[in-house]
Amino acid sequence: MSVLVLVEHTEGIIKKKSFEAVQYASQIAKQNSTTVTAVVLGSASAAEMEGLGAYGAQKVLHVADARLDELHARAYSKALIVAAEKESSKVIIALHDINGRAVAPRVAIKLKAGLVAGALSYPDTEKGFVIKKAVFSGKAFAFINILSDIKVITLMPNSFQLNKGEGKATVEKLNISFDDKDFGIKVKQVNKVSGEVSLADAELVVSGGRGMKGPENWGLIENLAKELGAATACSRPVADSHWRPHHEHVGQTGGTIRPNLYIAIGISGAIQHLAGVNGSKTIVVINKDPEAPFFKAANYGVVGDAMEVLPKLTAAVKKYKENHK
Amino acid sequence: MCISQVPDTSTKIILKDNNTAISSDGVTYIINPYDEWYALIRALELKEIGVASDVHLITVGKADVEPIIRKGLALGGDEAIRIDAVASDAYETASYIAEYAKTTGYDLILCGKESIDYNNGTTGVMLAELLDMDYIGFATNIQLDGGVATVNREIEGGEEVDTCNLPLVISCQKGVAEARIPNMRGIMAARTRPLKVVTPGAVTPVATILSYEMPPAKGGIKLVDPNNMDELVELLHSEAKVI
Numbered sequence: 001m002s003v004l005v006l007v008e009h010t011e012g013i014i015k016k017k018s019f020e021a022v023q024y025a026s027q028i029a030k031q032n033s034t035t036v037t038a039v040v041l042g043s044a045s046a047a048e049m050e051g052l053g054a055y056g057a058q059k060v061l062h063v064a065d066a067r068l069d070e071l072h073a074r075a076y077s078k079a080l081i082v083a084a085e086k087e088s089s090k091v092i093i094a095l096h097d098i099n100g101r102a103v104a105p106r107v108a109i110k111l112k113a114g115l116v117a118g119a120l121s122y123p124d125t126e127k128g129f130v131i132k133k134a135v136f137s138g139k140a141f142a143f144i145n146i147l148s149d150i151k152v153i154t155l156m157p158n159s160f161q162l163n164k165g166e167g168k169a170t171v172e173k174l175n176i177s178f179d180d181k182d183f184g185i186k187v188k189q190v191n192k193v194s195g196e197v198s199l200a201d202a203e204l205v206v207s208g209g210r211g212m213k214g215p216e217n218w219g220l221i222e223n224l225a226k227e228l229g230a231a232t233a234c235s236r237p238v239a240d241s242h243w244r245p246h247h248e249h250v251g252q253t254g255g256t257i258r259p260n261l262y263i264a265i266g267i268s269g270a271i272q273h274l275a276g277v278n279g280s281k282t283i284v285v286i287n288k289d290p291e292a293p294f295f296k297a298a299n300y301g302v303v304g305d306a307m308e309v310l311p312k313l314t315a316a317v318k319k320y321k322e323n324h325k
Numbered sequence: 326m327c328i329s330q331v332p333d334t335s336t337k338i339i340l341k342d343n344n345t346a347i348s349s350d351g352v353t354y355i356i357n358p359y360d361e362w363y364a365l366i367r368a369l370e371l372k373e374i375g376v377a378s379d380v381h382l383i384t385v386g387k388a389d390v391e392p393i394i395r396k397g398l399a400l401g402g403d404e405a406i407r408i409d410a411v412a413s414d415a416y417e418t419a420s421y422i423a424e425y426a427k428t429t430g431y432d433l434i435l436c437g438k439e440s441i442d443y444n445n446g447t448t449g450v451m452l453a454e455l456l457d458m459d460y461i462g463f464a465t466n467i468q469l470d471g472g473v474a475t476v477n478r479e480i481e482g483g484e485e486v487d488t489c490n491l492p493l494v495i496s497c498q499k500g501v502a503e504a505r506i507p508n509m510r511g512i513m514a515a516r517t518r519p520l521k522v523v524t525p526g527a528v529t530p531v532a533t534i535l536s537y538e539m540p541p542a543k544g545g546i547k548l549v550d551p552n553n554m555d556e557l558v559e560l561l562h563s564e565a566k567v568i
Contacts, residue, residue, distance in 0.1 A: 073450070098481060101446055101450070101462060102462050104447075105419075105447040106451070106454040108451065109454040110454065114414070114416065114531035114532030115414075115415070115445075116532070117444070127535065135537070136338050138540065139338045139540070140338045141538045141540065142534050142536075142537050142538075143535045145533050145534075146532045147530060147532055184489055184490065185459055187486075188475075188487065190480070190483065190484075191484045191485070192480075198482040200481065203567075239499075249499065253362075254499070256444070272335065278540060281565075281567065284561070296546070299546065299565065300549055300557060300560060302549050305551075309554070312552070313554040316554035319555065324562075
């Protein structure tokens with residue numbers, strides 16, 4: 001009956017958002033008076049895996065096949081299904097990220113299970129198994145009731161505060177016989193943008209719009225982002241004008257992000273843009289037009305010219321950091 | 326190639342029936358942008374350069390989705406299939422499409438990375454599982470050569486280039502193609518292109534939407550003097566607790 005959770009790692013180091021997924025699983029396990037079994041695929045050290053105990057996992061099933069260091073969604077889903085059978089799991093959790101979204105739907109189909117993609121809440125078991133998720137790119141929320149016996153959930157990262165506790169998980173090897181078919185996709189090349197904070201997982205984001213006037217002014221955004229340790233983003237017109245790369249575009253037809261802090265500079269706040277960012281916990285809007293609709297969605301506003309405000313804000317952050325060393 | 330009907334991106338969401346449904350009053354419906362701008366256009370390009378023979382459009386919905394199907398045909402699809410059903414979730418949508426796809430046999434299935442209404446991004450993966458195919462998500466470039474696809478896809482903090490033998494399902498996003506608008510010849514031709522209506526077999530629902538909720542209104546904005554950024558940083562630290 002154990003709650004099963006797929007844990008991701010980068011070269012053996014478990015990702016922070018996977019701690020969140022384990023903690024989420026442990027809360028569900030408590031609701032159901034059961035335990036948490038984490039599934040770790042590929043090369044990871046015993047110490048890293050045991051450490052999942054601090055977030056509520058009692059047991060780790062480790063499939064130590066080095067081919068699983070790369071995403072092979074068919075192999076991953078096979079491993080999860082074998083683990084789910086072994087643990088008689090009724091609830092299977094992955095992250096709502098690139099890997100989780102390639103794996104969880106396969107598991108749901110195989111087990112004829114309902115799936116909530118992008119869960120924002122714990123299941124409410126009063127009226128069934130009801131989970132909240134954002135729909136219409138954050139313009140509304142829906143409450144989905146999973147009807148099937150087995151439930152599959154992808155958890156939206158950065159939805160719950162992490163609380164590290166005590167404890168060590170016991171690690172058990174799990175052997176799975178894979179087929180060639182499970183590794184049909186061949187990875188030819190990996191291009192990582194080094195030194196930048198990944199936008200999807202960033203806790204702080206600095207974003208620029210048309211009000212920045214041109215790509216030559218982006219240094220001001222980058223300086224602030226660097227000082228904060230934030231990722232950079234942009235609005236659609238900026239990406240469409242090729243001032244910034246497409247992957248930085250946030251909004252309804254770009255990426256959806258939900259950082260702790262979103263600083264929007266020179267972005268008017270069209271409904272399509274708000275849809276992609278309104279899950280942010282705190283929004284700061286800097287715009288010289290006091291009528292910009294974005295101010296209505298913001299927690300803090302600065303009415304002023306970005307070119308003047310940005311260097312002052314960057315300096316203030318720098319000063320704050322020096323005072324809080 | 327799979328298309329989905331969604332409300333236009335400028336739509337304001339209004340709830341009705343005691344928050345159990347979304348009002349369709351005054352809502353303009355469009356083809357899901359990721360499906361149209363990237364997946365459909367790339368499918369058409371693959372046909373134009375001679376590596377794909379036919380482009381079929383498939384959607385699940387009642388007769389009211391036909392305008393978006395006609396638009397897809399006007400852009401250049403050869404044939405359209407409407408599965409005559411209302412799907413309550415991606416599991417049902419994928420099951421209906423897979424049932425039809427099995428009878429026809431497709432080498433390459435393209436869809437958008439997610440629909441902008443329910444933001445699941447699960448239909449394509451489920452379809453791959455149901456059809457025993459590989460799946461590559463979040464593609465930014467797709468090339469085909471003699472039964473092998475070369476696909477650039479987004480990964481955390483970068484990009485990866487994968488190859489995979491067909492058959493294959495790929496979900497598409499920005500980069501895969503450039504959006505087009507239909508021309509008059511296409512619009513005229515679309516009228517005569519076949520639109521098949523298929524009645525699907527029953528699928529047992531595995532999930533259902535109970536209700537909706539609107540996001541809470543932000544509790545009033547605090548304005549900070551542009552000459553006092555120290556105050557903003559202090560508020561972000563001590564009040565918002567984000568730095």
